[in-house]
Amino acid sequence: MTNIHESLRLNQQPKPIQNGAQGILGKDDFLKILITQLQNQDPSNPMDDREFIAQMAQFSSLEQMTNMNQAIQKFVSMQSSQSLVQHSELIGKKVQWQRDVPIDEYRSRTEHVDNVVKSVKLEKDGQIRVQLDDGRWISNEQIVQVSKVDDK
Structure with a gap:
């Protein structure tokens, strides 16, 4: 069995991913981190099922919130246009x-x-x-x- 030296493991850790100048992680960044975490896990000590399920649930929630935000922004835009027509x-x-x-x-x-x-x-x-x-x-x-x- 091969042991990985801790100093080597730290050098291979992914750098934090930032989305734009805001420093906010988006759903794509979250998915990249999750995939990297799965690829680099220790085969003799894999990620706990409950932890993996919790992370997938977080990802799903983040995706739904993003979709809801886009839908609300589209709705507000349509309401503004409709309001102009009504006031005309x-x-x-x-x-x-x-x-x-x-x-x-x-x-x-x-x-x-x-x-x-x-x-x-x-x-x-x-x-x-x-x-x-x-x-x-x-x-x-x-x-x-x-x-x-x-x-x-």
């Missing part, structure tokens, strides 16, 4: 929106203003902005009422 129905409609007007340095009052919507855009941060007929851009969250433009 405001173009040409009269909206009543609210703004806070300062009274003094400690108090403010809420004022309601009527305008007609001219344009709608989706900002990079995911916010919907609405352009009014006076050229002002407001947040869609400021809108409190939507109605038809009065025909005169």
